[in-house]
Amino acid sequence: MNISVLGCGRWGSCIAWYLDKIGNNVISCGLADAPEFIQLSTTHKNDYLTFPESIEVTSDLAKAVNHAEVIVISISSQHLRSYMQSIAQNNLDGKTIVLCMKGVEAATGQRLSQVVGDFVDEEKTPIAVWVGPGHPQDYVKGIPNCMVIDSKNHEIKEKLVNSFSSSLIRFYVGTDLIGSEIGAAAKNVIGIAAGMLDGFGYASLKGALMARGTREIARLIKALGGNEMSAYGLCHLGDYEATLFSKWSHNRSYGENYVKGIKFEKLAEGVMTSKALCKLGKENNVELPIVESVYSVLFDNVDPKDALGKLFMRSVKKEF
Ligand SMILES: NC(=O)C1=CN([C@@H]2O[C@H](COP(=O)(O)OP(=O)(O)OC[C@H]3O[C@@H](n4cnc5c(N)ncnc54)[C@H](OP(=O)(O)O)[C@@H]3O)[C@@H](O)[C@H]2O)C=CC1
Numbered sequence: 001m002n003i004s005v006l007g008c009g010r011w012g013s014c015i016a017w018y019l020d021k022i023g024n025n026v027i028s029c030g031l032a033d034a035p036e037f038i039q040l041s042t043t044h045k046n047d048y049l050t051f052p053e054s055i056e057v058t059s060d061l062a063k064a065v066n067h068a069e070v071i072v073i074s075i076s077s078q079h080l081r082s083y084m085q086s087i088a089q090n091n092l093d094g095k096t097i098v099l100c101m102k103g104v105e106a107a108t109g110q111r112l113s114q115v116v117g118d119f120v121d122e123e124k125t126p127i128a129v130w131v132g133p134g135h136p137q138d139y140v141k142g143i144p145n146c147m148v149i150d151s152k153n154h155e156i157k158e159k160l161v162n163s164f165s166s167s168l169i170r171f172y173v174g175t176d177l178i179g180s181e182i183g184a185a186a187k188n189v190i191g192i193a194a195g196m197l198d199g200f201g202y203a204s205l206k207g208a209l210m211a212r213g214t215r216e217i218a219r220l221i222k223a224l225g226g227n228e229m230s231a232y233g234l235c236h237l238g239d240y241e242a243t244l245f246s247k248w249s250h251n252r253s254y255g256e257n258y259v260k261g262i263k264f265e266k267l268a269e270g271v272m273t274s275k276a277l278c279k280l281g282k283e284n285n286v287e288l289p290i291v292e293s294v295y296s297v298l299f300d301n302v303d304p305k306d307a308l309g310k311l312f313m314r315s316v317k318k319e320f
């Protein structure tokens with residue numbers, strides 16, 4: 001299949017590497033002035049992997065879009081809308097857009113497939129999401145994992161799952177686009193909370209964080225019209241090891257560095273997603289104590305230990 005991967009950072013480059021490895025004809029496209037693009041286009045390598053010669057690296061967006069039957073996008077979520085303005089200047093009819101990103105637009109509370117839906121006719125340009133656990137550092141070593149592809153379009157998600165499955169990634173067909181997207185985005189916020197616990201030396205609290213984090217995200221997914229069980233699926237709980245426990249996780253590292261007073265410079269999607277989820281929680285009358293605590297620390301300057309103390313002083317609740 002002819003595939004273009006737009007965005008050549010940590011995850012976009014890994015997706016391009018993977019799709020080439022399983023036999024596709026792949027173009028990797030980045031912004032001409034992005035450090036990740038400059039490194040990849042000049043050396044065919046980055047901090048995570050080496051591209052085979054078969055992957056073409058370009059900053060020519062029109063060329064990348066025209067090449068592709070499937071367009072994969074993997075950039076920072078808050079920039080998706082502005083990037084779509086450029087992508088949509090090309091004819092997208094007959095192409096499938098696959099989002100390999102985890103976030104919710106903070107300004108609108110829209111899921112990422114909804115953002116793309118503002119630019120395309122989904123009858124002609126179906127949209128899918130590809131989420132779940134995995135870091136390039138593990139995939140390039142051949143360590144397998146399971147992921148999920150979801151879409152409103154049944155035919156497309158089954159086709160993608162069948163085409164992209166291999167011994168390295170076992171894909172499942174998602175059945176709840178709302179849950180898959182919200183669950184994937186929300187695990188980054190819970191990941192920041194986990195990092196804060198690590199920073200305090202409270203790693204033993206991460207089991208409780210997993211139990212209560214999934215509950216509140218399940219409530220939100222249900223209120224938004226999704227299936228609450230998705231919070232216990234690959235998009236969310238299934239991604240906790242990669243985020244709440246992994247040394248590779250940017251979100252966990254962000255939280256740990258934050259409480260230690262160190263600035264973490266790499267992309268941690270959970271920061272802006274905490275804002276978006278608080279908005280969705282308010283609009284839908286869903287209590288999100290952990291997400292709101294993370295938000296209060298990051299945006300309202302609340303001391304992280306005070307935020308944790310407040311969580312413990314909440315009124316007594318039933319567990320389920
Ligand atoms: N298992 C999984 O499903 C994983 C998913 N992810 C997700 O992938 C997405 C990307 O993360 P990651 O690769 O770590 O991030 P990176 O920061 O490594 O890469 C993002 C890339 O997008 C580029 N970019 C930013 N803004 C724009 C724009 N407006 N137009 C075009 N390109 C832009 C960046 O360029 P510049 O540097 O110039 O800003 C950078 O090259 C995130 O949503 C993340 O959650 C990440 C890891 C694993």
Ligand SMILES: O=C(CO)COP(=O)(O)O
Nearest residue numbers: 132133134242249250251
């Ligand atoms: O989504 C990911 C793992 O599945 C990557 O998470 P981090 O951004 O926290 O590294």
